[in-house]
Amino acid sequence: MAKHEHTAPPSDPALRVKALESLLLEKGLIDAKALDEIIDTYENKVGPRNGAAVVARAWVDADYKKRLLDDATAAIAELGFSGVQGEDMVVVENLPGLHNIVVCTLCSCYPWPTLGLPPVWYKAAPYRSRAVSDPRGVLDEFGVSLADDVEIRVWDSNAELRYLVLPERPDGTDGMSEDELAAMVTRDSMIGTGVIQAPK
Amino acid sequence: MAVLTADMVAGLASTGASCRLDETVAPKFSVGDHVVVRNINPTGHTRLPRYVRGKRGIVDRDHGVFIFPDTNAHSEGEKPQHVYSVRFTPRELWGGDASERDSVYIDMWDDYIDPAS
């Protein structure tokens, strides 16, 4: 770019966001401490460990699981998880012979309070384009191969409902504590692009 | 205009901003109804994906009343209406020999669907 070019705005996003942030701070439209608090919240406090706690509770507590499937928003709030991009939750249960997978074909809708911010692949065109038309092919790319007789349900979160998959509890976990179970639950198993392996 | 301060962040994060409305609006459809998606092509905002337009599905559940994004995005009102989870088969959406047993569930506002004859 010409060094003395004044008309073309720079395209470097680092410079652009710096300019935007400093202008909004100068005008008193945003608060510097709030920015730090927002980053800390979503980088350190919210993430898939929250969703894993929900799944583990559902595995050990049949009454909780029933409440979770009936009114997911309220049941998830029982464990202290609620808020932005999880205001209206739906939990869908994997069963023997039934696999659920979640996508947002129009943008990147994702249940933040239980899973945190979405990974890049979830927000990118390859996954969003094919999850609805070729879920088996997509699952193959994640190393998940389902038997031909397994029914697949794809959930396109195009509205304001946010979907969380309740994965199947693996065999061989009977004696495990709720915390040990939660530690086995992966982010991808709650999106539906992964399954949880039985302990060796 | 309010400015979000640091002490408001935890509250915002844990409360959010639901687009669900606490209004009584009669649903146009019931669970089990056969519906056909409208073939609309608005130049403004819509949450109706192209791949489902003109396709036939079955209402699976009623999520309740929500703001209608097509009008709200353009400051033309919230137009409260029911949103339903509607089930479509891959065969209906993609034709050919796509599965008739698998499903794609999409959330449909009242204004996106008509009764299937």
Added chain:
Amino acid sequence: MNGVHDLGGMHGMGPIDPEANEPVFHNEWERRVFAVTIATFGGGNYHVDQFRHAIERMGAANYLSTSYYEHWLHMVETLMIETGAISRDELNAEQTKLAKEAS
């Protein structure tokens, strides 16, 4: 609008390519974009439907060739200008000033 953001069923978008042990943010500028977005959204400057439509309006080639947080940056710039909170001239001037300081 029949935009390129409406991806369901499209072909030719390439492999999915998940990143192992992906961090929440990949760069400091992504953190700043996220924070400025939540702060302006939480301050009531715009709502979620305006947010999404601003990204849909960014143009097909631009949408496909930029990353997620670049979409958000475009959205905040667009909506804060459209609501009159800031002007394009002010933003350009600030960018030019920072570019000079950095050079």
